[in-house]
Amino acid sequence: MTNNAHDFSLADELEATEDWDALDTEPDADGFESAEEYGYSADEDPEDIDPTVGAMELAERHALKRVASLRTELEDITEVEYRQLRLERVVLVGVWAGGTQTDAENSLAELALLAETAGSEVLEAIYQRRQAPDPATYIGRGKVEALKEIVAATGADTVIADGELAPSQLRNLEDRTGVKVVDRTALILDIFAQHAKSREGQTQVELAQLSYMKQRLRGWGGNLSRQAGGRVAGGAGIGGRGPGETKIETDRRRINTKIAKLNRELKAMKGTRDTKRADRKRHHIPAVAIAGYTNAGKSSLLNRLTGAGVLVEDALFATLDPTTRKTTTDDGRVYTMSDTVGFVRHLPHQLVEAFRSTLEEVADADLVVHVVDGSHPDPEGQLAAVREVFAEIGASEVPELVVINKADIADPLVIARLQRAEPHSVAVSAKTGEGIDAAIKAVETDLPRPGVEFSALVPYERGDLVNRIHQHGEIDHLEHTAEGTVVKGRANADLAGELAAYSA
DSSP states (O other): OOOOOOOOOHHHHHHHTTTSOSSOSSOOTTOOOOGGGGTOOTTOOGGGSOOOHHHHHHHHHHHSEEESSSOOSSSOOOGGGTTEEEOEEEEEEEEEOSSOHHHHHHHHHHHHHHHHHHTEEEEEEEEEEOSSOBTTTBSOHHHHHHHHHHHHHHTOOEEEESSOOOHHHHHHHHHHHSSEEEEHHHHHHHHHHHHOOSHHHHHHHHHHHHHHHHTTOOOOGGGGSBOOOSSBGGGBOTTOOSTTOBHHHHHHHHHHHHHHHHHHHHHHHHHHHHHHHHHHHHTTOOEEEEEEBTTSSHHHHHHHHHOOOOOOOSSTTOOOSOEEEEEEOTTSOEEEEEEOOOBOTTOOHHHHHHTHHHHHHHHTOSEEEEEEETTSSOHHHHHHHHHHHHHHTTOTTSOEEEEEEOTTTSOHHHHHHHHHHOSSEEEOOTTTOTTHHHHHHHHHHHSOOOOEEEEEEEOGGGHHHHHHHHHHSEEEEEEEOSSOEEEEEEEOHHHHHHHGGGBO
């Protein structure tokens, strides 16, 4: 009997595997992507690397299952969708009332990205050239009929309008198309509700949603009938104002009560934020705020500059909760760097009001690092939209450094054009590290400089003063002598006053 099996040798088998890659570099049959997609090199084992907080949040967000089989027209959401994001099938509609055709197309493209971020599948997009939106249906009568045919042909269950709709426009469009209609404001609020993590962020989003909803309450069927029931107040329902109050009035009153409660909670949270801000000011710690258009790369830049490890995702409004990290300059001065919520064209005023305490970080900063996406089709439009919000929150006078991000994929001609228009700017790539050193140098140059000159002979037992000079002042000359440390430079008024006792 012949044995066809070859002799097994462990050494031979191990030698045969030496040319294998540590990890695949292409998606396999099951759809798993390469290690590089998650920030690992080919010779690193992901299980041996401690993930950052941002990486864990991103994995949790991607773990939510998106389903397309559940309808979301005008009926209530059922418990079947617990822990699942609805994958709505949407049609986009816009009105081109001004600007160029490119502007209108860019606006719809951004709306499509917003819809996909919210968990939707975009089926079709149309826009109409008009001098102004139709007061009854947002788009003209003929376009409404065309929209109804598109909805029927594609099987869409939602229409998203590229603008803020009045309650009457919303109702008329839903009646004529037979599907749910939402506007740009409601879409952005929905994204914020999905991505808010902190208690303050969730409270701010809930306040913005209630403020938006209060003006758009509507009754279905018998909901507008007079309320009755219970045995209080002559037959009025529990919590009602008596016979004759409609359900829509009851809902509006309850919303107002909830808004008042949320405002009280945010006021308490604002006190905590103000205390921290005042503490930084008392210790003369400069504050740098990273602001800019959504998905311009603010969180990536913060990670690159400070190693913060916050969540990074190629999506609009991926991170909402501000992150502050302490860092130091090359000469030892301490300052803070904060990531802020991203801005967008026509940012809902409800969000600006609700996030005012967070946005005040920008207004109270000593320097704003304004990040713009150099690869975007309209970077100048991004700059203008963000500066419009700056003006609304009182941050127009804060010194500004423009950082043109994504230089690795941007057109060099576009970057050159932006740098001509913005002389105080620097081009970087937060992904590859290109230009980061120049950005850090520009930030350190723009930090506020101490204004009081001093010359002191500090005894060696007062080493704490020398340490504070390193952290909060600028040293031009330092020499160790037999009597103590001779220091010359500039410091803030408080520190200079303490050094006056050792004036040399």
